[in-house]
Amino acid sequence: MNITITGTGYVGLVTGACLSEVGHQIICYDIDEEKISLLNQGISPIYEPGLDELIQRNIDHGRLTFSSSAEEAYSNANCIFIAVGTPANKDGSANLSFLEEAAIQIAEYINEDTIVVIKSTVPVGTNERIGRLIQERVSPHIQIDMVSNPEFLREGTAIHDTFHGDRIVIGSNSSEAAKKIEEIYTPFHLPFVQTDIRSAEMIKYASNSFLALKISFINEIANLCERIGANIDHVSTGVGLDKRIGINFLKAGIGFGGSCFPKDIHALNHLAKEFDYDFKILQSVIDVNRMQKELLFYKAKEHFGSLAGKKATVLGLTFKPNTDDIREAASLQLIQNLLLDGASVTVYDPIAMPKVEKLFGDKISYAVSSEEALHGSEVGFILTEWDEIKNIKLQDIKEKMTVPIIFDGRNCFKLEEAQKYGIQYYSIGRPTIN
Ligand SMILES: NC(=O)c1ccc[n+]([C@@H]2O[C@H](COP(=O)([O-])OP(=O)(O)OC[C@H]3O[C@@H](n4cnc5c(N)ncnc54)[C@H](O)[C@@H]3O)[C@@H](O)[C@H]2O)c1
Structure with missing residues (x-):
């Protein structure tokens, strides 16, 4: 053939x-x-x-x-x-x-x-x-x-x-x-x-929508955990080990991005509307994700009041690790928000720097390593859990940053470690280390 x-x-x-x-x-x-x-x-x-x-x-x-x-x-x-x-x-x-x-x-x-x-x-x-x-x-x-x-x-x-x-x-x-x-x-x-053809087409949309739903669901549980003093890492493990539920797609974070989930759930929602069906759960998945993607920025706003004049670092730019894809990545929204608020922004990603440079040009600075990006920084954000970023030594964060404060959208570090090194550490669905 x-x-x-x-x-x-x-x-x-x-x-x-x-x-x-x-x-x-x-x-x-x-x-x-x-x-x-x-x-x-x-x-x-x-x-x-x-x-x-x-x-x-x-x-x-x-x-x-x-x-x-x-x-x-x-x-x-x-x-x-x-x-x-x-x-x-x-x-x-x-x-x-x-x-x-x-x-x-x-x-x-x-x-x-x-x-x-x-x-x-x-x-x-x-x-x-x-x-x-x-x-x-x-x-x-x-x-x-x-x-x-x-x-x-x-x-x-x-x-x-x-x-x-x-x-x-x-x-x-x-x-x-x-x-x-x-x-x-x-x-x-x-x-x-x-x-049949129509069922095959539907299988794809239903699969992606269900996975997106799991993510938005666990993110809402995470938001609640923060308020009531529980730890989402333990909750996800305890929930996910139930074979009926499964551990995958139960990692709380700053929401889903990429070229598939966001557009596919919107497309299914649109299709449902065309057929006069009000797909309530799907609409909630979309709404929760929109809110979640901006969560780190608003946590930082709450902490600082304003980010004007702050030297901010964004580590990890792709929508997930091991790809160069930045479509619908939460980093892009965060960088926009930081710039609008008057912060100066330095970014680092192991792979996606050229793509991000095409978008932001000289509005932001580009570092050659996470260490360089953190040097002199007053607030750090972690958006993608690349191994290289997860392996950053907290001692380095402490030494390189002017003020060691991290807003981590991927729960890369243990709370005890952040405490040990005296880093102010905000993550998702876990108690804040101050
Ligand atoms: N990226 C994923 O992880 C993934 C996973 C599952 C399904 N999908 C679906 O697969 C499809 C492709 O996604 P992708 O991420 O590979 O897209 P992509 O944007 O990376 O690639 C699409 C390619 O098609 C080419 N193209 C456009 N019009 C063409 C034409 N008329 N003739 C020949 N080439 C043409 C473009 O130049 C581009 O290289 C999408 O519908 C997406 O939803 C993507």
Whole structure:
């Protein structure tokens, strides 16, 4: 089978590289010529642990190629996986323009019966609509079969997740097409969930919404813990060890960000409204997260009154560790708030500095290490629990900062340690060390 992957972002590139690793012949296509040029030199345009080596190995074996020519990508394809972005529109609905553009190009260049697999996260009904859009544009003897195959990988562990995922969801109204896609994935030895198209589309939104709900739920418990003198670390462990609940996604913090949860829950909420359904829990998840993302800033405001003139340090800028993705990261909102309040801001992140510099330019300062960022600082914020940040020595914080006070959105340090080193330490859902 000639397989084309459309979109070489976090999902498309990892999927293409992993499918080539198990022996498939893959062309990865992207409209971004710069990305394709880097990839043709064996350089990954995104940071994902293990990805550079995986790409290089499969280029060397001749199984993985990259192209920015739609004709080259589609004219011999019999199976196309679409993994383009589906960002949020202003009203919260999913923006499907990249997907539609891809569909129009596919229709222009394919020459034979084709299975079109949508991996992008899309509202229920999209696969059917895209299928019609392509079918109407191709000659009548070409048959288009649609397969919804939502993706569940997580940035930072994307390769591991692809090879060791919990399930592969395949939704199609054509059992033949579904079988062919199952065959493509067979070397991964993962459980399959075969379903109709609409249910497959819904599985993705329901999964992300449920995970987001767990996060907002534990964050509310954390906020309550602070008020009543309990410790969320102990509470999460005690709750999570109940197998019916599970320990994952019960880590309190400054809310969820990234390119998926925020936009996906908004899109599901929007979809519900379109169908006259008031999805009350989902709306609360959104509201709680909005509040949680600004929590550290407001804790600092409460402590200082005003942050005007303060030298502030922000450590960790990505929405989670082990990725360079800063989409919807809480750090961006915090930096904005600090600047608006008149603070001077120095930031450090092990990977994402260039991306943040593109956004903030010379409005903030960029340090080459967390130590440098903390030097002379009067207030420190921790936003991402990179190992490097968790391993900062509290002695260093004490010595480097003019006033050792930390607002930690990821509960990186033990309370006893903060106490021992005389650091004022605000974290999430735990007693404050003053
Ligand atoms: N990032 C994740 O962790 C993750 C996980 C699961 C699902 N998803 C979903 O997968 C989809 C892709 O997400 P992503 O993070 O990989 O996006 P991304 O923004 O990193 O990559 C999308 C790529 O598509 C390319 N593109 C846009 N239009 C194109 C076209 N017409 N033809 C070819 N290429 C085109 C862009 O240039 C870009 O390189 C989204 O729907 C997302 O919700 C993402």
